[in-house]
Each structure stands twice: as structure tokens, then as C-alpha cells.
Amino acid sequence: MKRPPKDTAQSQRGIGRRTLVVGGLQLATAGLLALKLRSMQVEQAETFRLLADENRINIKLLPPARGLIYDRRGVLLAGNEQNYRITMTREDAGDVEEVLDRLSQLIPLSDTARAEALKEMSNRSAFVPVTIADRLTWDDITRVTVNAPALPGVTTEVGLSRYYSQGADLAHVIGYVGPVSDFDLSRIENPDPLLQIPKFQIGKTGVEAKMEEVLRGSAGTRQIEVNAIGRVMRELSREEGQPGADLQLTIDSALQTYVEARLEGESAGAVVIDLENGDLRAVVSSPSFDPNLFVRGISVAEWNALNENPFRPLAAKAVQGTYPPGSTFKMITALAALEDGVLDPEETILCRGYTEVSGTRFHCWKSGGHGNVNLHDSLKQSCDCYYYEVSQRVGIDKISAMARRFGLGVRHDLPLSAVAEGLAPDKEWKATVRGEDWRIGDTVNASIGQGYVLASPLQLAIMSARIATGRTITPRLIHTIDGIETPKQSDDTIGLNENYLRRIRAAMDAVSNNNRGTAYGSRINVSDKRMGGKTGTSQVRRITAEERARGVTSNADLPWERRDHALFVGFAPVDDPKYAVAVVVEHGGGGSAAAAPIARDVMLQALYEGQPPLEAYPSNVRGRISEQQRAIQNRVQPGAIQGNDRA
Amino acid sequence: MSYLEYNVKSVPTGFRKLLFLNWPIILLLCAISSAGFIMLYSVAGGSINPWLEPQLKRFALGMAVMLGIAMIPIWFWRNVSAVGYIVSVLLLIAVELFGEVRMGAQRWINLGFMVLQPSELAKITVVMFLASYYDWLPLNRKSHPLWVFIPVMIIMVPTALVLKQPDLGTALLVMIGGGTIMFLAGVHWAYFAAVIASGVGVVWAVMVSKGQSWQLLKDYQYRRIETFLDPASDPLGAGYHITQAKIALGSGGWTGRGFMQGTQSRLNFLPEKHTDFIFTTLAEEFGFIGATTLLALYVALILICIFTALQNRDRFGSLLTLGITMTFFLYFAVNMSMVMGMAPVVGVPLPMVSYGGSAMLVLLVGFGLIQSAHVHRAR
Known part of the structure; x- marks a missing residue:
């Protein structure tokens, strides 16, 4: 089948006309895309930048050190004691059961504590550290640290907890601290965001309770970058809190x-x-x-x-x-x-x-x-x-x-x-x-x-x-x-x-x-x-x-x-x-x-x-x-x- | 037996063909792919693994395939277009029977040495077969109902098979690519008006069928449509992807957050950041300037392809070039609209940039055909 040249020329003219229509539509679409890009990236950039930061930045509160309480001569009555604890991260541990077995040979670990830790770990994301044991002695911590290679995912941490050096002698005066309860929160009109920290310690009775505002101090903040599943990627900024004021009692x-x-x-x-x-x-x-x-x-x-x-x-x-x-x-x-x-x-x-x-x-x-x-x-x-x-x-x-x-x-x-x-x-x-x-x-x-x-x-x-x-x-x-x-x-x-x-x-x-x-x-x-x-x-x-x-x-x-x-x-x-x-x-x-x-x-x-x-x-x-x-x-x-x- | 065969003497032979390649197209392809390489390096956190290295290998392979195809005379490709079409339809059927199910859809077929997505191949072979059909069809018959029905069937068979996978995005691309060839070949306007009208009807039917026994789309496709219409309705569920994509894109601003500094992609807020949503990462890190530069590269490529098609006096060559150009255009237009929230999320990659073998290989085969048409054009 042979096509005369005229036919081809006519066909090409037709294609040319329609190509102008199609090409025009394509250019128009591209222009539309450019306009949309401009509207999002130039006009609404600030809004989106803010949303991106909201996505990635979490603010964590840093609990301040509670004010100390001294007697009139300067004897420390209520102090903050370093409290050693052991946490475990599931994803780093690999075989959780086995690591726990090894851990229980080094530190006292009751069956209930063990069961609780296992439950907690399975409920949380794999990268969240879970506290296994609290208030350990320095010896326990040393033993765990020395055996660290055999205990993947296990880390030792130190926190502060209240200690009353005089024990019972000042119990009714100083009182004691305890974790903030829902009841405590319901009584406070405008609660300090610190009180939302789980198990945050506040004064329950005595001077600890009545001077709570003075002793508590103000929270520091830590800005952390988190990814989509909440894993902490890095610390962006850290502002230390103001430790609570120290009190000196008139008590001898x-x-x-x-x-x-x-x-x-x-x-x-x-x-x-x-x-x-x-x-x-x-x-x-x-x-x-x-x-x-x-x-x-x-x-x-x-x-x-x-x-x-x-x-x-x-x-x-x-x-x-x-x-x-x-x-x-x-x-x-x-x-x-x-x-x-x-x-x-x-x-x-x-x-x-x-x-x-x-x-x-x-x-x-x-x-x-x-x-x-x-x-x-x-x-x-x-x-x-x-x-x-x-x-x-x-x-x-x-x-x-x-x-x-x-x-x-x-x-x-x-x-x-x-x-x-x-x-x-x-x-x-x-x-x-x-x-x-x-x-x-x-x-x-x-x-x-x-x-x-x-x-x-x-x-x-x-x-x-x-x-x-x-x-x-x-x-x-x-x-x-x-x-x-x-x-x-x-x-x-x-x-x-x-x-x-x-x-x-x-x-x-x-x-x-x-x-x-x-x-x-x-x-x-x-x-x-x-x-x-x-x-x-x-x-x-x-x-x-x-x-x-x-x-x-x-x-x-x-x-x-x-x-x-x-x-x-x-x-x-x-x-x-x-x-x-x-x-x-x-x-x-x-x-x-x-x-x-x-x-x-x-x-x-x-x-x-x-x-x-x-x-x-x-x-x-x-x-x-x-x-x-x-x-x-x-x-x-x-x-x-x-x-x-x-x- | 077209016009070409009387003028073959003017066609370059042997390695001289290399000089007659359309080099601007090759340079633009390299530029666009390079943008993709940079982004794949970035989303991997500054590493050539796991994405950049395989992508480079595929690109090298693809470029070789493109040059190989370009060396072979265009009339050979016209003669085998029917074979190509039949093979791709058979592959689509094979996918239906033996395909691998990934992410709830049967789209892949494992060939042993590579995983093939036959629907990608279909985009090219449909265009190719239709171009040769209209090359063969006498001009006076082009709007005759019978001779319109045949190309419609040529389009609908693979489209139906792709829809069944189900892959709405590719099906639409195949359909629009084929329709464009028919339009360019000069089929009467009235047919297209009718198709657009019935298209509106189909959309209506699709929306009405939801929840009925004869529901036309899968639930996830309805969700995607709903999410597209109102992404804020489900910000943590189906709308999450599109919301996060828009945040990434918008937060880029004029100049972007800098190479490898995009927080949305680096912190995994972006879904599919190396494949379908790679444009958002680029826009986040290189800003409006970077995003429009890529868009300009695409437009330049399109324009050069259209220009070479118009230069070509062979009907098969120019129709094929325009059809492949349209397919290429549809890729980036749909992908960009999708990540900017202007179209539903249908799973179309950003051509030459997104990580993935099938799409890149198929597109380079297409550009090989464009080059072949260009090299072997009548002078």
C-alpha cells in the first residue's frame, strides 16, 4: 500500500494542529503546577514550616532539684540522694528473657518485678527504655556495669530521690514527699506543668507540703527532635531549670x-x-x-x-x-x-x-x-x-x-x-x-x-x-x-x-x-x-x-x-x-x-x-x-x- | 510502506547515527536523573545505599538500552509493534495468574533476574501499536465508527487488565496515553466530547456504587478519593501521607532547608520518600527554586520532544514520539499534582527521579524509540 506524498503532508498538518492543542494543555498544566508550588512554598511557607517543627520538636520538662532542708546549725535534714536504677530497651536487648535471666543473677529481681517489666516492655515501643529495678546499691550497679557486654539493652541511670537523714525524728515537722496523685492535681487550680510528669514527687505533709512552691523550683526544658514514630533523634536545646530554694529551719x-x-x-x-x-x-x-x-x-x-x-x-x-x-x-x-x-x-x-x-x-x-x-x-x-x-x-x-x-x-x-x-x-x-x-x-x-x-x-x-x-x-x-x-x-x-x-x-x-x-x-x-x-x-x-x-x-x-x-x-x-x-x-x-x-x-x-x-x-x-x-x-x-x- | 522507505538513502548509517541522535534530550534526561540521584543519596541519610547505587546501575543499563533501540531503524519497531502489544497483554494476564502480591495489589512479575511491572510496559506498547495502526489506516477512515472502535479496544484490553490488578493510576495513564494518539491522529472531536461526557458519568457511577453490592472500586481507593477531597478529615490515617507531604513541600520555602536537612524526610514523617513522594523531599530541601528548576527541565524535555515530532514527516514516528511524550508528561504531572494534594494518591512515580526499575527502564525504552524516530527520519 503506497501513500501519496500529498496524503502525508495533509496528515502532518492535522497532527501539527492537534499537537498545538495537546502541547498547549501540557504547558498549561505545567504552569498550574508551578503556580501551586509558588502558593505552597512561597506564600504559605511559614505555616508549613511551623507545622514541620510541630511535627518534629517535642518539649520535655527537666525536673529541677528540690530545695534542701537544713536545721538551724546547717545539718542537712532533707536531701536529694542519688538513686540508681536499671532500664532496659527491648530493641537493643534482643532476647529479652535471656537478658533478664542474666540480670537476675547479678541483682535482686523478684518474679513480680520481672513480670511487670516484661509486660511494660511489650506494651511500649521497642525503643522505649523500661525501668527494671529501682533504688539499687552502688555494688549492684557496679556489677551490672562490669557485665555490660553480656547485657545488651541494659543501661544504668541515676536520678534524685528525697532522703531524710534524721529519719523519724523530724517526720512530723518536715513531712515527706510522694508521687503526685490525681487528688493532688484536682486540688491545685493552675497546676505547674511539672506536676504532669509521671511520678513527680511533691510534698505531702509538713514543711515539704506547705513550702512546696518554694522547694520545688522551676522546670527546665529540653527540646528534642523526634521522628515519625516518636524516637528521639537528638537534643536541640536544653535549658536547665531553677532548683528549688533551700530552707533552713529554726529547729535544732x-x-x-x-x-x-x-x-x-x-x-x-x-x-x-x-x-x-x-x-x-x-x-x-x-x-x-x-x-x-x-x-x-x-x-x-x-x-x-x-x-x-x-x-x-x-x-x-x-x-x-x-x-x-x-x-x-x-x-x-x-x-x-x-x-x-x-x-x-x-x-x-x-x-x-x-x-x-x-x-x-x-x-x-x-x-x-x-x-x-x-x-x-x-x-x-x-x-x-x-x-x-x-x-x-x-x-x-x-x-x-x-x-x-x-x-x-x-x-x-x-x-x-x-x-x-x-x-x-x-x-x-x-x-x-x-x-x-x-x-x-x-x-x-x-x-x-x-x-x-x-x-x-x-x-x-x-x-x-x-x-x-x-x-x-x-x-x-x-x-x-x-x-x-x-x-x-x-x-x-x-x-x-x-x-x-x-x-x-x-x-x-x-x-x-x-x-x-x-x-x-x-x-x-x-x-x-x-x-x-x-x-x-x-x-x-x-x-x-x-x-x-x-x-x-x-x-x-x-x-x-x-x-x-x-x-x-x-x-x-x-x-x-x-x-x-x-x-x-x-x-x-x-x-x-x-x-x-x-x-x-x-x-x-x-x-x-x-x-x-x-x-x-x-x-x-x-x-x-x-x-x-x-x-x-x-x-x-x-x-x-x-x-x-x-x- | 510509508513515505520513509523512499528516502532511506538520506538516513545515516553505522556509528554515524550517534552524531544524529537528539543530544539535548539525552542531556535533559541525564540532568533530571541526576536530580533523582542527589535525592536518593539524601533520603538514605547521605549514603549510596540502599537506593542510589542500584538506581545508578539501572540508569546505566537503561541508557544503553535507549541507545541500542535508537540504532535500530524506526520501521523495524513499527513492524514489531503488534508483537510488543500482544506480549505486554500476555504479561498482564500472566501477572493476574502468577504475579506477586505486594501492598495489596498484583503488579509485579518475577522474571528471575528482575522484577517486572508489565503495566509499565503496556504504557509504551499501547502507544506504539496505536501509532502504527494510524500509520497504516488511510486518513479518510480515521473517524469511521468501526475504525474508531478498533483502537478503543486496543486501549481498553490492557486498561481493563491493569484496573483489575488493581492499579487505577496506571490504568488512567494507559487510557489517556492511547486516547492522546487517537486525538493526534485526527479522530473526530465529537468522539472525545462523548468520552469526556461518559467519563463524568462513570465517575458518578463509581461514587454511587460505593457501599453497594456492585461497588466498582476497592475500599482503599474510595478512601484515597475521600482523603484527596478532604485530607484533614483523617490526619493520622489515610490523610497522613498527603498531609505530611504537603508540610514537607511547603516548609521548603524559597530556597529550601538545604541538602540533607529536610526534617520531614529525615525523620520519616514522609511516606514513600524515595519513590512516589520523592518530589516532596526535593521541594523541602531545595525549596521553590529547586522544585521549579526540575519542573522547567521536564517542560524543556517535553517541548524538545514535541518539536522533534513536528519535524518528523513520518506519521508513525511523529505519533509515537508525541504519544511517549504525553506518557512522560502524564507521569510527572500526575505525580506532582498528587504530592501537592491536587490529585488523589494513585501511585505514579516521578519519572527518572523516583527509585524503581520498571518505570525508568520503560521510559528509557520510550526515549530510545523517540531517538530512533529522530535518527531515521526522512530528510
Whole structure:
């Protein structure tokens, strides 16, 4: 078949025309592509650049080092301890089971921990390191490091965890830290992003909790580049966080430790205040617990043991426990009456062993009565009838107002958990809270610190401090924050006639140092370091007329929880007061027998900075004291050594 | 028995043919492939393995094949075009029976020494066979319904087989490539108007069939269409690829992030970064300037091919050249539209740049045919 040339030329013209159409379409398409490229790469470049960075950049928070807590002398109380742990990365390990087998020959690895680690690893991406073991010793770590070639995928890491060098001795003051819980988060309005870090440690109780914001510091950030499956490729930038501020407490840890040891075996609270500036030198609750248990994660058995102990080791009795102050309240009643002008200090009131008030018989602790007593003798011998009479003259409202001036029934602003308000009852309180009228019997009960009156050891120590100085001593627990001293609270004069206070102090001097005083047996036997004080014994049960007729059952014959609380408040030296102290021994029996000796021992420790000479004690107790001191030394020593070693 | 055979005396012989090759086309092919080599080196994180080295070998092989084909007179290729067509249809059937299933589609056939994608081959052989058909067909019959039906069948048989694999992208390319030859050969406008109208009808039918018992496409193809229409609807699922591709491309800016500095590809946010989505990596690392330069190279290649086709007074030669040019154009136009979110993701590689043997080899065979037509043209 032969095609004429004309046919070809015609065909080529046709192809040419249509090629123009097709080529034109192709060029138009290419132009469209170029325009689209321009719109994406030039006009929207910024948007896409941002999206690309969002894709690849992850911001990780770097937890800051928590602020340290020191005592007033610079002893580290709460520190950050290096915590060694072992992690394993599945993709590097190869045969996970086998590596775990080898690992368990080197370090203690329980079957449950092993199962958990295996589960965690299978749930996570292969490149995510999973913690296998935590809180290992340096020896364990060394063994793992030496055997590293046989343990592919296993790495050792070091983190910081809280350590409390003084253990139980400061548990109620410092508190402890623990991992942030959903409950914690729900209470915080605008949570720091740090709190979102899993298992981030925050203060749960005590100073750790109340000073959380100061101690925590601020987070650092680490910008990391991640790929599409989240694997970290490299670190782009790192900004270290601001470590938390260090705190220095006003607590003297040596004194604190002594008091804790002295209170061993008792359920008790004791507080020592420095009268110069209101510094709390010791805030002790006994028994205590080891806060390190909580940091590590407390076991159920340990938790149950703490919770079921009748002495309630978890309660911070020194600030949280409230007790009827008993006779230690008498100074308040007396001062209220003196201030009101209804009482002449020299006036004598007859004590026959009981007082009839509107048909009810109120008994003095001394069944035969004290005879005629004036203010001085009433305090020295702790006569109750005197106060039954005085309180009726002055009325409850003025007594309560006086109690509040001395720090009772007032919540003191301290960075501690559950600081109790106590109760200084008045007519209005009873009407609003109880819905009942105030009765004269209530006043009579309150006059000797029974009935509705409640006070914590802290409040009693503050009361004692204010009596001793005549100034409104306000307690301080934080000495410095990051080296800057916290301002001393104002300590204006309390505004009472100094004459009255002097009489009260003289009577308190007599309580301890007059041979007829209720705390004479617990005196300080150095004339210029004499302690003034007041004993208190507060009932937790009602003594029926029947029992009284039979003779009151002695404390020793009662079950522990029905025995009287023993209290003592005091200050020393009488002539130039430096410290005030309050001791409450729950169900300890009589104040003069159970609380006063403790207060005396504690006061001597404070006055002599831990080295009281045996001569300072009354001669008849020196043998017992030296034995007791040796026992306490033995108890304190191991703890101290451990503390130094760890710090 | 075309015009050519009367003028063979003017055709160069022996190694003189090398001088008469269209060297600009070869240079442009080398330039475009070089862009691909650079990108394959980059996406491998600065390594010639695993992609650059095999690609270089294939390119060398392909160039040799191209030159070999160019040396053989164009009328030989016209005479064997029917054989080529039949072989490729048989291969497509073989793929249906013995093909390897990869990524949910039967597209590969293992020849032992290489893995072949017969659908790629079909793109060339359909164009070749249609060009020889119209070379043979007297001009006055070209719009006669019977003589239109025959080329339509020539196109539809391989298209149907490719669709069945299923490979919608290649099927469309085969169809449009063949249709272009018919259009260029001068088939009446009305036919194309009818085809476009029925095409719209088919699209309608396809969308309506979704979820019905007679559903025309696979579910993943519907998802791709939906994702194309609204990539943001499923940013972590099917829309992930296209969203990440657009981010990579857009974040390049004017000058790009620099060689081997593209975060999207280096950090594996980009899917198929060495094959279908390689253009996004290039655009990310070399920016608007780099991307438009590559586009300009493609356009220059197209224009030179069109120019040489128009110079060629042999109908088979010019139709074949234009058909292969169109196929080449469709490759990069569809690929670029796809990665820029202007077309659904249909699995079309960027010609000469994407990693992959079949496409590059087939395209170089095509350019060998263009060269042959150019060398053996009537003067």
C-alpha cells in the first residue's frame, strides 16, 4: 500500500494542529503546577514550616532539684540522694528473657518485678527504655556495669530521690514527699506543668507540703527532635531549670533528736520555743515514723502497723493534738481576773476541798483542801477551789479573751500540716456551735482548763513564752529561705500590767523551786538557770460521786486510754528567760510526775546546748539521769552515723 | 510502506547515527536523573545505599538500552509493534495468574533476574501499536465508527487488565496515553466530547456504587478519593501521607532547608520518600527554586520532544514520539499534582527521579524509540 506524498503532508498538518492543542494543555498544566508550588512554598511557607517543627520538636520538662532542708546549725535534714536504677530497651536487648535471666543473677529481681517489666516492655515501643529495678546499691550497679557486654539493652541511670537523714525524728515537722496523685492535681487550680510528669514527687505533709512552691523550683526544658514514630533523634536545646530554694529551719536537730528519744515509749508532744525571736527549737511528736518509707513507697504491712498503733505515730501531736490544758490554764484565769480588777493577788480564798456552785459540788484535787490560799499559793500548790471562785467573778468571756491573747484557741500560722486551733470557749461559741446556753458550771470547769478548753502543746508553749516575756511571741519555723532570713514576727508587748505578770512568774518559779511546789522534784538545780513552770493533769473521764466517796482510782489502776493527760508548761531561766517549753504526755498520769521531769530534761538540754552537767539535776535523781542519758546516747548514735554517711 | 522507505538513502548509517541522535534530550534526561540521584543519596541519610547505587546501575543499563533501540531503524519497531502489544497483554494476564502480591495489589512479575511491572510496559506498547495502526489506516477512515472502535479496544484490553490488578493510576495513564494518539491522529472531536461526557458519568457511577453490592472500586481507593477531597478529615490515617507531604513541600520555602536537612524526610514523617513522594523531599530541601528548576527541565524535555515530532514527516514516528511524550508528561504531572494534594494518591512515580526499575527502564525504552524516530527520519 503506497501513500501519496500529498496524503502525508495533509496528515502532518492535522497532527501539527492537534499537537498545538495537546502541547498547549501540557504547558498549561505545567504552569498550574508551578503556580501551586509558588502558593505552597512561597506564600504559605511559614505555616508549613511551623507545622514541620510541630511535627518534629517535642518539649520535655527537666525536673529541677528540690530545695534542701537544713536545721538551724546547717545539718542537712532533707536531701536529694542519688538513686540508681536499671532500664532496659527491648530493641537493643534482643532476647529479652535471656537478658533478664542474666540480670537476675547479678541483682535482686523478684518474679513480680520481672513480670511487670516484661509486660511494660511489650506494651511500649521497642525503643522505649523500661525501668527494671529501682533504688539499687552502688555494688549492684557496679556489677551490672562490669557485665555490660553480656547485657545488651541494659543501661544504668541515676536520678534524685528525697532522703531524710534524721529519719523519724523530724517526720512530723518536715513531712515527706510522694508521687503526685490525681487528688493532688484536682486540688491545685493552675497546676505547674511539672506536676504532669509521671511520678513527680511533691510534698505531702509538713514543711515539704506547705513550702512546696518554694522547694520545688522551676522546670527546665529540653527540646528534642523526634521522628515519625516518636524516637528521639537528638537534643536541640536544653535549658536547665531553677532548683528549688533551700530552707533552713529554726529547729535544732540535736535537741529535736534528744526530745524524740526522751519521749520514747510515750504518746506525747513537746515544743521548745526560743524566747528571743519565737524560733521553734523542737517540735516533737512521739511516737514517730520513718518518712523515708513513704518516699520509697510504703508496704501495706508497714502502713497497717502505723495506722493500727494505739499511740497514733502518724499524728503530729505537738501541733495537731488538742488536750484539755488542765491546771496549766490557771495562769490565764488568774490574769483575766487581775486584769479585770476583780482579784487582789494578796486576797486569800478558803479551799475546803470542794466548792458548791449552784447545787453542784466541784472538787479540788486535794480532798482535804488547801485552807486559805492567795494567788501565789494557789498556783504553787495548784489549788482548784481558788479558781472556781475567781472564775465566777470574772466570767468566761474575759477568760477566753485572755486565753486568745496568750495564743490559745488561735490557729498559729506555721508551715505544718493540720495546725490545730484548739478552743477557748465563750458564751457565743456555745450558743452557735452547741446551741446551748452557757452555764456557770462550764465557767468553773474552764477555770482549771477542763470542760471545753482545748490546747495543743504548741499553743501551751506559746502561752508559756508570752507569760515569760510579756511580749506576743509568735512562733517561727522557717529561719531562712535561700539564705535570706525570714522576718521575725512582731513581738509587741502583750499589754498587761507587768506587775501581774511578775507575780504569775514568781508563782511559777515557786511551782518548781519551792519545796511545796508541785514540780519541785523536777527542778533545775542551778540557781541562775532555774525553771519556772506549771504542772497540769487533765482528766479524760468523769469521776462519779460514788468513786470519790470510795477514793479516786489511781491512774496506775486504770486502762491506759482512761488515764489522765500529764502536762507541763515552763520557761527558764526564771531571771532571764531564754526558752519556753510545753510537754503533754497523753494518758501519762500526773503532770508533776510524768510531764515535769521531761520538760526539765529538755530545758537543760536546750540551756546547756546538749551537755547538761549532772549537777544541774536534783541530787536524788542523778543516778537515774545518767543512766537515762546513756540510753539516749546509745539510741541516737546509730541514727546520727547513718545520717552522716548518707549525706 | 510509508513515505520513509523512499528516502532511506538520506538516513545515516553505522556509528554515524550517534552524531544524529537528539543530544539535548539525552542531556535533559541525564540532568533530571541526576536530580533523582542527589535525592536518593539524601533520603538514605547521605549514603549510596540502599537506593542510589542500584538506581545508578539501572540508569546505566537503561541508557544503553535507549541507545541500542535508537540504532535500530524506526520501521523495524513499527513492524514489531503488534508483537510488543500482544506480549505486554500476555504479561498482564500472566501477572493476574502468577504475579506477586505486594501492598495489596498484583503488579509485579518475577522474571528471575528482575522484577517486572508489565503495566509499565503496556504504557509504551499501547502507544506504539496505536501509532502504527494510524500509520497504516488511510486518513479518510480515521473517524469511521468501526475504525474508531478498533483502537478503543486496543486501549481498553490492557486498561481493563491493569484496573483489575488493581492499579487505577496506571490504568488512567494507559487510557489517556492511547486516547492522546487517537486525538493526534485526527479522530473526530465529537468522539472525545462523548468520552469526556461518559467519563463524568462513570465517575458518578463509581461514587454511587460505593457501599453497594456492585461497588466498582476497592475500599482503599474510595478512601484515597475521600482523603484527596478532604485530607484533614483523617490526619493520622489515610490523610497522613498527603498531609505530611504537603508540610514537607511547603516548609521548603524559597530556597529550601538545604541538602540533607529536610526534617520531614529525615525523620520519616514522609511516606514513600524515595519513590512516589520523592518530589516532596526535593521541594523541602531545595525549596521553590529547586522544585521549579526540575519542573522547567521536564517542560524543556517535553517541548524538545514535541518539536522533534513536528519535524518528523513520518506519521508513525511523529505519533509515537508525541504519544511517549504525553506518557512522560502524564507521569510527572500526575505525580506532582498528587504530592501537592491536587490529585488523589494513585501511585505514579516521578519519572527518572523516583527509585524503581520498571518505570525508568520503560521510559528509557520510550526515549530510545523517540531517538530512533529522530535518527531515521526522512530528510
